[in-house]
Amino acid sequence: MGKIVVVGSSSIDLVVTSPKRPIAGETVIGETFHIVPGGKGANQAVAAARAGARVEMVGAVGNDRFGDMVLDNFQKQGVSATYMKPVTHKSTGIAHIVIAEGDNSIVVVPGANSEVDRDLVDRAKEAIKAASVVLLQLEIPLDTVIYVADLCKKSNVPVILNPAPAKLLPSDLIEKVTYLTPNEHECRAILGDCGDVEEILKRYPNKIILSEGSQGVRYFDGDRFVRVPALSVDVVDTTGAGDTFNGVFAVALAQGLPLKQAIRYGCVAASLSVTKLGAQGGMPTMEEIRKHVGDGH
Template structure:
């Protein structure tokens, strides 16, 4: 079984503050950390820590940051042989403020902007060897659409995490096997006219909506709407929780789990990730997830 991620690879510059500042406001910070991140890389690391054979596809710059991020991915078992090192373009950076059990993020794409259609054409062979591909939207949207279409034509399952959210073409939504927005992203994709339940029923077996402390909702193939409640956590840092959920969900689906049980596993993994600092550093192992599920 092979799972793959096409997406962003960033260095997160994370500041811990008393709270997230308002527009025009200055607040005191207590710590600053440089932590490997990027939604794509985070999701690949989440799956690797859970025991998956996972390959990362993306781009980094030919700078020290890029070298460090490649070494970090290799250190946790992520396959990196098809990541492209781009000359004269810096590696992507995310500026993250953490405060009051939440975060605010500004992303500077850098080399992630070079994950284009030409790059996908170069790696299509190994990409199409995947059993399932996980995508996000920190790379060019035309690339996201291109990969979804490519995988659909070759019967490779796709999990599309539409974050950061921008409107999606109807055909992209239809071709994706699973779509995993949070409530805010779902409103951008589909508007606010329908309730969450009504929206989920339009896409049974495809759409799941994460709802923070409430949990995650989905409509099963038989039309039943389910809410998988969140596990109570001692929150330290929410950065990467959504990426952990997406990675864990994708892995469980690849292993043949049904939608509800995959969400139950992923929800627990995501909650565990919030109990330690840093996106990737807080991600749990399969053993930790199973132990937490047994204790519920």
């Protein structure tokens, strides 16, 4: 298996747990507070590394304590940070996360992630062109995402685009990426389509891999709809479940597994990830994933 390259965001998550979510103007007493590494790109990189892949992270952090924490975490997790750009004029990105009532609410401040630009991609170009799979998200500038997708298309490198946070995407970008991994809300937002979700999946066979939370994943294989189930688990924190899916899905594809089996690996990993606190806290190893994969049916 070659290397997974992630071009994306790195941040620090400021996580509060609370029995209820405050409404506008309300103050509530929370239960716990944690400072943990996050960012969709970094989460996906760590998920892939924990599942046994060699991973290269391309991104940016500020010249501050949070930036040091991000880079230290990559070192601990075995993620190569050769192409992590230090930025002096912006702070490291942060995500403010409230976990309450069985779900999470997130405010993201991109900070240095807005500096993940074409110049940085050019520095990492040879690594990207040699990758088995490239992972992208939308917490960095859209122009950069388009630039990477174009480079990968020309180099025949498969691309997974996790379109979050969702925005309307140019049709040529959708065409160039190999797989899109939205949830239903994101699926409608990136296409500007409020129609029936099954009709949308039919238009993008084997491309839109639709995440449906505890229901698992659904896609259209050209002949029929395929549902790949999630595991039934006790949920502690759903933060990072989608990132875990994407990271492990990429690893399984890089190992040469067929699409349905690669999705199954991703679903199992995402299910296991929600059993512990923090986006990266519950990310499983490949050994743990294989124990639960079964025969993939």
